[in-house]
Amino acid sequence: MSDAPRVEVVAAAITDARGRVLLARRTEGRDLAGLWEFPGGKREPGESSEQALVRELLEELGIEVEVGPPLIAVAQQYPHKRLRLDVRRVMRWHGIPRGHEGQALAWVPPDKLPGYAMPPADRPVVAALLQPDRCLVTPVPASPAEDGAWLDALQRALAAGVRRIQARLPGMDPARRIALVTAAAGHCAGAGAELLVNGDANLARELGLGLHLPAAQLRSLATRPVPAGTRLSASCHDVAELGLAEALGCDFAIVGPVARTPTHPGAPGIGWPAFEALREQASLPLYAIGGLGPDDVAIARQHGAQGIAAIRGLWS
Ligand SMILES: Nc1nc2c([nH]c(=O)n2[C@@H]2O[C@H](COP(=O)(O)OP(=O)(O)OP(=O)(O)O)[C@@H](O)[C@H]2O)c(=O)[nH]1
Numbered sequence: 638m639s640d641a642p643r644v645e646v647v648a649a650a651i652t653d654a655r656g657r658v659l660l661a662r663r664t665e666g667r668d669l670a671g672l673w674e675f676p677g678g679k680r681e682p683g684e685s686s687e688q689a690l691v692r693e694l695l696e697e698l699g700i701e702v703e704v705g706p707p708l709i710a711v712a713q714q715y716p717h718k719r720l721r722l723d724v725r726r727v728m729r730w731h732g733i734p735r736g737h738e739g740q741a742l743a744w745v746p747p748d749k750l751p752g753y754a755m756p757p758a759d760r761p762v763v764a765a766l767l768q769p770d771r772c773l774v775t776p777v778p779a780s781p782a783e784d785g786a787w788l789d790a791l792q793r794a795l796a797a798g799v800r801r802i803q804a805r806l807p808g809m810d811p812a813r814r815i816a817l818v819t820a821a822a823g824h825c826a827g828a829g830a831e832l833l834v835n836g837d838a839n840l841a842r843e844l845g846l847g848l849h850l851p852a853a854q855l856r857s858l859a860t861r862p863v864p865a866g867t868r869l870s871a872s873c874h875d876v877a878e879l880g881l882a883e884a885l886g887c888d889f890a891i892v893g894p895v896a897r898t899p900t901h902p903g904a905p906g907i908g909w910p911a912f913e914a915l916r917e918q919a920s921l922p923l924y925a926i927g928g929l930g931p932d933d934v935a936i937a938r939q940h941g942a943q944g945i946a947a948i949r950g951l952w953s
């Protein structure tokens with residue numbers, strides 16, 4: 638099945654002036670009936686993605702659209718088929734969208750999107766609309782004398798727009814780690830950014846922060862270590878680990894190394910095709926990590942990633 642050709646699908650995140658996104662409900666008698674989706678359909682032979690999207694939206698909604706920038710392209714394996722869902726932004730169109738094929742339509746405020754039942758390939762699309770495209774993993778300050786400089790660098794990352802941060806401070810004396818994470822949590826809260834603690838569920842619960850599970854911890858857990866509603870993420874390297882992360886209810890996973898990194902000079906990266914092959918087997922949002930920086934967000938999105946996670950790529 639995983640050798641079957643991918644069905645190429647192009648769909649639109651149509652956004653109105655109030656920021657609401659248009660969803661359509663798949664009609665009875667079709668594949669995935671009853672689920673909500675981004676309007677669009679299959680690319681026909683000889684068509685570009687843009688041409689296919691213009692045709693589909695005219696047929697399905699009766700509007701003439703101007704196709705905007707790419708949002709994300711999600712490869713997904715379903716039980717009976719494989720597809721690649723290429724989602725474009727649409728902010729300008731002529732006409733009033735109506736369900737020309739009998740489908741219900743809904744204009745949905747972005748924060749309400751996760752409440753709509755959608756096919757598995759759409760979960761990363763909704764995440765791409767709502768969640769940060771960069772995830773900073775902190776380096777470890779060399780000595781206690783460097784802790785102040787570490788907090789300064791964290792604030793520079795926040796000033797540069799980073800809104801999701803994983804505090805990874807392995808092997809640090811507990812009192813020092815608590816002090817550092819507490820101070821970091823204050824800066825993140827002030828900037829409206831999210832902080833996750835790497836590998837320390839007790840500290841995460843105590844401080845009311847998210848938790849990131851290293852792969853070894855992920856493999857040792859049978860139940861979710863933090864309450865529902867608290868952010869949970871995991872590092873994954875293969876399909877089995879991605880399955881565990883989904884079963885635990887992780888909000889996202891970090892997958893890599895995609896490129897070669899100075900911290901693991903011996904290990905070659907898995908590359909984007911292998912990243913996409915993993916992407917296809919999971920529905921949760923994935924950050925690509927390993928030798929990547931902010932300039933790689935666009936290519937990451939084209940391979941179905943939420944964006945990039947990095948230590949040095951996001952730290953100065
Ligand atoms: N349009 C659209 N299709 C999606 C989404 N998510 C998702 O998994 N798909 C899948 O992509 C495939 C193509 O969609 P489609 O049924 O709209 O194709 P189409 O408009 O050409 O219609 P038709 O083949 O029924 O005539 C379907 O298998 C559908 O389940 C989505 O958000 N929008």
Ligand SMILES: [Mg+2]
Nearest residue numbers: 676677678679
């Ligand atoms: Mg369609």
